[in-house]
Amino acid sequence: MVEARITVNGKSTPISPAAPQTTVLDFLRDRGLTGTKEGCAEGECGACSVLVARPGVNKPTDWVAVNACLVPVASLDGQEIVTSEGLATAGEPGTAPALHPVQEEMAVRGGSQCGYCTPGFVCSMAAEYYRPDRCAHAATGTDADAADGHDAEHGPNGFDLHSLSGNLCRCTGYRPIRDAAFAVGAPTEDDPLAQRREQSAPEPAATEYTRDEGTFVRPGSLADAVRLLRERPDAVVVAGSTDWGVEVNIRSRRADYVVAVDRLPELRELRVESDHIEIGAAQTLTEIERRLDGEVPLLAELFPQFASRLIRNSATLGGNLGTGSPIGDSPPVLLALEASLVLADADGERVVPLADYFTGYRQSVRRPGELIRAVRIPLPLSPVTAFHKIAKRRFDDISSVAVAFALDIEDGVVRKARIGLGGVAATPIRALATEAALEGKPWVTETVEAAAQVLQAQGTPMSDHRASSEYRAAMLGQSLLKLHAQTREAVSS
Numbered sequence: 001m002v003e004a005r006i007t008v009n010g011k012s013t014p015i016s017p018a019a020p021q022t023t024v025l026d027f028l029r030d031r032g033l034t035g036t037k038e039g040c041a042e043g044e045c046g047a048c049s050v051l052v053a054r055p056g057v058n059k060p061t062d063w064v065a066v067n068a069c070l071v072p073v074a075s076l077d078g079q080e081i082v083t084s085e086g087l088a089t090a091g092e093p094g095t096a097p098a099l100h101p102v103q104e105e106m107a108v109r110g111g112s113q114c115g116y117c118t119p120g121f122v123c124s125m126a127a128e129y130y131r132p133d134r135c136a137h138a139a140t141g142t143d144a145d146a147a148d149g150h151d152a153e154h155g156p157n158g159f160d161l162h163s164l165s166g167n168l169c170r171c172t173g174y175r176p177i178r179d180a181a182f183a184v185g186a187p188t189e190d191d192p193l194a195q196r197r198e199q200s201a202p203e204p205a206a207t208e209y210t211r212d213e214g215t216f217v218r219p220g221s222l223a224d225a226v227r228l229l230r231e232r233p234d235a236v237v238v239a240g241s242t243d244w245g246v247e248v249n250i251r252s253r254r255a256d257y258v259v260a261v262d263r264l265p266e267l268r269e270l271r272v273e274s275d276h277i278e279i280g281a282a283q284t285l286t287e288i289e290r291r292l293d294g295e296v297p298l299l300a301e302l303f304p305q306f307a308s309r310l311i312r313n314s315a316t317l318g319g320n321l322g323t324g325s326p327i328g329d330s331p332p333v334l335l336a337l338e339a340s341l342v343l344a345d346a347d348g349e350r351v352v353p354l355a356d357y358f359t360g361y362r363q364s365v366r367r368p369g370e371l372i373r374a375v376r377i378p379l380p381l382s383p384v385t386a387f388h389k390i391a392k393r394r395f396d397d398i399s400s401v402a403v404a405f406a407l408d409i410e411d412g413v414v415r416k417a418r419i420g421l422g423g424v425a426a427t428p429i430r431a432l433a434t435e436a437a438l439e440g441k442p443w444v445t446e447t448v449e450a451a452a453q454v455l456q457a458q459g460t461p462m463s464d465h466r467a468s469s470e471y472r473a474a475m476l477g478q479s480l481l482k483l484h485a486q487t488r489e490a491v492s493s
């Protein structure tokens with residue numbers, strides 16, 4: 001087996017002697033690259049953000065910012081990363097390196113005080129700086145306000161502030177950071193990281209990395225993965241590691257045998273067929289968002305509300321469904337879309353409607369050794385859709401309650417209603433009684449108020465530190481009233 005290595009700031013570096021669960025953050029810091037900081041070790045602050053070269057959506061390679069505190073370094077065998085130190089370019093011997101344009105703007109616009117968060121901010125900013133379609137939305141001349149999509153969250157240079165939604169700053173305040181983000185120009189032609197986008201990203205290396213603490217395996221194919229899972233019933237499956245990484249860091253969970261599925265080609269397809277869309281379970285949420293580009297409006301509404309850009313750059317649909325969490329954000333949406341899961345093991349595949357998948361708190365019909373290979377969404381899509389996530393913060397927060405609607409309304413009458421709920425029972429559920437209360441009825445205030453009463457009695461919401469059961473129930477009813485208020489004119493016109 002070839003020695004596991006990672007390219008850091010252009011230099012190939014052996015991963016050994018890191019343990020299989022060692023994070024990229026600890027690996028870097030152990031090698032003196034202390035620009036990458038630990039703030040929280042659970043994906044919340046972005047102080048650990050670094051850039052990874054991944055297969056691109058619009059170019060052969062995208063520079064993608066990820067939370068180094070969550071990703072095991074063994075998972076980046078054969079891959080390339082850039083840290084805040086690597087963004088600056090070396091000058092003449094004896095002179096200081098030249099700052100990268102995002103570092104320069106942060107410095108001159110006062111975007112850094114104590115500096116603890118700054119390396120993470122500049123890495124997230126650099127990923128957005130290199131996003132291939134960013135400059136397509138930039139303003140020209142002096143007419144900045146007329147730029148396509150230029151608003152409080154998008155700069156005249158096309159910079160999307162949501163790219164920084166996973167980065168926290170305690171002392172500077174966000175105004176100067178925003179000023180720096182909105183001031184960066186386009187990469188120059190001789191910019192080495194811009195040029196790097198034109199070549200393919202590194203292929204995922206088939207890896208078997210064993211130390212005293214355990215083994216990290218990246219199989220080369222789905223067939224190899226399901227065979228290993230049959231041979232090793234104790235194996236822990238990992239995709240983007242945004243849930244697993246928190247378990248390792250905060251709850252000290254360890255696994256003797258980890259099987260990584262995030263780069264399996266069979267789990268990374270996205271196909272639009274005549275009667276369904278199939279999304280590979282190991283596509284990251286950012287990839288799905290950019291590849292579908294609004295084709296499934298309910299998913300397009302979900303993504304910006306799901307965690308932060310940093311988390312979405314690693315998190316997968318397979319991982320969100322694999323946890324079986326009753327407060328995951330994708331299940332309500334996928335329930336409303338009537339999605340099915342393609343499950344695969346060493347004996348073959350089977351397709352299970354998501355509505356039949358969850359069987360209890362964090363339990364499902366998925367058998368030991370079975371992987372979620374893909375999610376299938378039937379076509380055509382219902383035209384009236386909405387995703388309402390009720391959480392304490394607008395971004396980067398877990399839902400207290402989540403409600404997804406998909407309605408067919410023809411001639412003012414609800415022909416079909418599908419409603420998915422999260423956070424109100426031990427599993428994500430369909431609001432079947434509410435669907436029945438709407439179907440065949442006119443989409444008018446009387447129907448909606450009566451159905452809202454039914455909706456707020458659905459599920460068995462609990463009280464916890466996020467919300468009381470009464471609040472959760474009330475939010476369900478409000479959610480339907482809100483949908484009606486937002487759509488009644490469009491539907492009746």
Ligand SMILES: Cc1cc2nc3c(=O)[nH]c(=O)nc-3n(C[C@H](O)[C@H](O)[C@H](O)COP(=O)(O)OP(=O)(O)OC[C@H]3O[C@@H](n4cnc5c(N)ncnc54)[C@H](O)[C@@H]3O)c2cc1C
Nearest residue numbers: 043239240241242243244307316318319320322328329372
């Ligand atoms: C700061 C932060 C914010 C978050 N915010 C949100 C949020 O807003 N909404 C939300 O829903 N979640 C949120 N999460 C949770 C997490 O990001 C999601 O659940 C994510 O989708 C997990 O995907 P992953 O690929 O990282 O999973 P991993 O951590 O790699 O795996 C999670 C679980 O899924 C299993 N698994 C992974 N892939 C498969 C597969 N193909 N087949 C079978 N099992 C599989 C693994 O065995 C593991 O048990 C947040 C997490 C963090 C750290």
Ligand code: FES
Nearest residue numbers: 039040041046069
């Ligand atoms: S250390 Fe806070 S997100 Fe990684």
Ligand code: FES
Nearest residue numbers: 113114115169170
């Ligand atoms: S500059 Fe101090 S935390 Fe951001």
